[in-house]
Amino acid sequence: MFGVIGIILSLILLMYLAYKGITVLILAPVLALFAALMSSIGGQGVPLMATFTEVFMKSLAGYVKSYFPIFLLGAIFGKVMDDSGAAKAISHTIAKKLGKDKAIIAVVLSCAILTYGGVSLFVVAFAVYPIAVALFREANIPKRLIPGSIALGAFTFTMTALPGTPQIQNAIPMPFFGTNGYAAPILGIAAGIVMGGGGLAWLTYRAKKAAAAGEGYGNHEKDKIIEFDESQLPSFIAAMTPILLVLVINFILSRYVFIAGKYNGEYLTQAPYNTSLSSVSGTWSLIIALIISIIVAIVINYKRFKEVKKCVNDGAIGSLLAILNTASEVGYGNVIQTLAAFEIVKMAILGISSNPIISEALSVNILAGITGSASGGMSIALGTLGKTYYDIALQQGINPQVLHRIATLACGGLDTLPHNGAVITLLGICGLTHKESYLDIGMVSVIIPIAGTIIAIILAIMGVV
Known part of the structure; x- marks a missing residue:
């Protein structure tokens, strides 16, 4: 009994203390050992130091080994797209083409293209925010709707639903289920339509309601807008090229190159590798796609960088905290x-x-909500129950691709509760509070994505992949 209480209490403390701003780097080991101590009181007799060094640290190191290249390259790619002006060029072009009367759609679409292309959601928020302010102010749409618009484009369908997205949430299930980033495309597209369409409908409704009440952009004298010179930005085609390369190269490698029968991966089953082609092919494809795209982005925009070395170094250093948080x-x-x-x-x-589809969806979503992290919650759930779900799915004749897509969809629901780091950062960038904007963030990134996941589960049970 003490052991169960310890596990539940440690999860509650993890959520509460993370919300209070204590880093997961400290919370994770301390609360893991707290749960172990409670089990010892209950009679299990868990050796704390051995648990710390041989279980906690070994698991942390294993996660870093599996996913560090993706975190590293993704962070560098995002930094390159930001420093070169490519991210701003894409969002600025879309905004200009759609016009002020389509301000919400322009912001959502800008964020969606960037995140679907592999740019970090934090980079996207910083890049799109100044353009969103200009559009919303000109269209006289309340500023409080900007965080919801950015969240819809960056935190939802491009992060978890659309097949092929290079975001880490779509990469984590690959070694567990032997899949690639394009797993269960129909389920992903269906859920993505629900998320994107439902989110836009909600934000449009909120904007019309505000207009009917006579509410405009509002008085925000402390808006911090970083001006940029349009003439110094790359062309839309040059800015889009690296993003398209990520998607195309990843697709070709994962679907036509690194597959059994075309690539001889038999050596992988032997020492010192001791793995299988299906376990690494998805990761290999994404790593190669990101490397090529980073090089192309630097070459195309070389003259626009103040210092390429600093850009790459900053991106690499920035990836460390992200992966260590999740690995912890x-x-x-x-x-x-x-x-x-x-x-x-x-x-x-x-x-x-x-x-297993329903059980997986619930466990991933609940743990993502508790940890305040989509990648963290899914990693815990699959790390503890992934093999069980996989074995049950095979027994029941369920395609492992379904488990992959449902896991990614489920992690993007309760993860963005108010204590989520990305939510707090987004509100900080926009200079707004939870009271002003969280209702819309919660609706487009929690409620509607959960509805999309439910639709995907129904389709999966019906045999759609």
Whole structure:
């Protein structure tokens, strides 16, 4: 009993203390050992130091080994797109073409193109915000709707639903299920339509309601707008080229090159590799696509950089905190998994439904909400229950691609509760509060994505992939 209480209490403390601003780098090991200590009180007798060094740290290191290249290259790519002006060029061109009467759509579409192309959502928020302010002010749409518009384009369908997205949330399930980034495309597209269409409908409704009430952009004298010289930005085609390369190269490699029968990966099953082609092909494809796209982006925009070396270095250094935060949460999850009391929790989760699709969706979503992290919650859920779901799915004749897509969709629901780091950062960039803007953020990034996931689950149960 003490063990179960320890697990539940540690999860509650993880959510509460993370919301209070304490870094996960400290919280994850401390709360993992707290749960282990509670299990010891309950009679299991867990050695704390061995648990820390041989379970927590080993799991953390394993996660870094698997995903660091993607975090690293993704951060560098985002920084290159930002410093070169390519991100601003894309959002500025879209905004100019659509016009002020389509301000919300312009912001959402700008964010969507950038994140679907692999640019970090944080870079996207910084790049699009100045353009969003100009558009919303000219269209006299309340500024409080800007965070919701950015969240819709950056935190939802391009992060989890659309097949091929290079965001880390779409990469995490690949080694667990032997899939690639284009897994279950029909489910992803269907859920993406619900998220994108539903989110736009909500924001448009809110804008019309505000206009009917006589509410305009508002008085925001402290707006911090960074001016940019349009003449110094790359052309739209030059800016889009690296993004298109990420998607096209990733697709070709994962679907036509690194597949059994065309690529001889038999050596992978032998020492020192001891893996399989299906476990690494998706990761390899994305790594190569990002490397080529980074090089092309630098070559095309070389004269626009103040210093290429600094740009690449800053991107690389910026990736460290992101991966260590997530890896720490994985270490936490693996400690919890070793505790005897977790078997009770595990059976409770699996007992929710005999269908692994439903059980997976619930476990991923709940853990993403508790940790305030889509990637962290999914990593914990799949790290502890991924193999179980995979085995049950094979027994029931369920395509592993379905497990991949449902996991990615589910992680993008409760993750953006008010304590989520991306939400807090977005509101900080916009200079707004939870009270002013969270209702819209919550609707477009929590409620509607959960509805999209439910639609995908229904289609999956019907046999659609």
